[in-house]
Structures are given as C-alpha cells and as structure tokens.
Amino acid sequence: MTMNPVFIRRSIRKFTPGPISGDQVDLLLKAGLCAPSARNKQPWHLIAVTERNQLDRIPRYHPYGSMLLEASLAILVCGDTSIEEDIGYIALNCSAATENILVTSAYLGLGSVWLGVYPIKDRMQGMKDLFKLPDPIIPVSLIAIGYPAEHKSPKNDYDWNKVRYNQW
Numbered sequence: 001m002t003m004n005p006v007f008i009r010r011s012i013r014k015f016t017p018g019p020i021s022g023d024q025v026d027l028l029l030k031a032g033l034c035a036p037s038a039r040n041k042q043p044w045h046l047i048a049v050t051e052r053n054q055l056d057r058i059p060r061y062h063p064y065g066s067m068l069l070e071a072s073l074a075i076l077v078c079g080d081t082s083i084e085e086d087i088g089y090i091a092l093n094c095s096a097a098t099e100n101i102l103v104t105s106a107y108l109g110l111g112s113v114w115l116g117v118y119p120i121k122d123r124m125q126g127m128k129d130l131f132k133l134p135d136p137i138i139p140v141s142l143i144a145i146g147y148p149a150e151h152k153s154p155k156n157d158y159d160w161n162k163v164r165y166n167q168w
Helices: 022-033 052-060 087-107 121-131
Strands: 044-049 073-080 111-116 137-148
Touching: 022 044, 022 073, 022 087, 044 052, 044 087, 052 073, 052 121, 073 087, 087 111, 087 137, 121 137
Parallel strands: none
Antiparallel strands: 044 073, 073 137, 111 137
C-alpha cells in the first residue's frame, strides 16, 4: 500500500532539472481549485509559472526563493478581495488551496516547498509587481515545485501533547 501523501509530503528546496508535464501542472492546479473554502466563496486565483526567465526573477522579490533557480514550476496562490473582503478568510482559503497543491505534488513524486508571501508587505508588493496583479488580487503564497534532488524521510515528530479530546 502506498503511503498517504499527507505523511510523505516534506519541504523540498533542492531540485534536479526537468520539465513538469502539462498534465501534471493541470492536476496541481485542479487540486488547488478544489480546496474547501469558507462560505464556499472560492476567492483564489492561481498563476502557474513555467518560464525559466520568470522563475529566475522571483528570488529578487522573495528573500527565501533561491530554490526557484532550480525549480521547474512555481504556483502563486492569490486571493481576490472583490470575491471575499475579509483578509482572514482569504488567508485561510488560499492556505487550503496551497496545502492541496503541496500534497498533490508529493502524490505525483514531485518535491515542493511553501514560500510565505502574505502578510509580509514587501513580499506582497514584489509579487504584485512581478506578476502584474490587478488591484483586487493579493498574493498569499508561492509554491516551488520540481523533481526532488534531496530525499527526506516521512515526518515522524508528532507531538501528541498538542491533542485534546472534547475540551482543553
């Protein structure tokens, strides 16, 4: 039995070269789009970044984005304030979409890492500028994706002291 991708998903920051197929990109995007959302508003927009020159520019705008120089794909997850005005819900909803993409990456045998954008103002502005985002759209997270050049064991550091049943 194949291990559940939720448990094998790890943050991968080193990638080997190689294009990700269009079918894989479509599956990753579909996974993000089928995430649950508060009040079912689905306020997200996804930008798939496949062009090498665009991937190479991202680290200028994100201080932890150097792995994008090796990654084959990035997906910028954005929220639409014309659909959902509450930034709290946008952050939650876009986080659910981000997690779906990360887990699907593991399922496909790809490596990925979540790069936070929201709520850091300079990162948000950098992504808005780089990707020419219109006013109601705010960048929330960026996901670097590629073929892993590093292997990490499944997570096994569960802190059961953080679990309660029925009440605190």
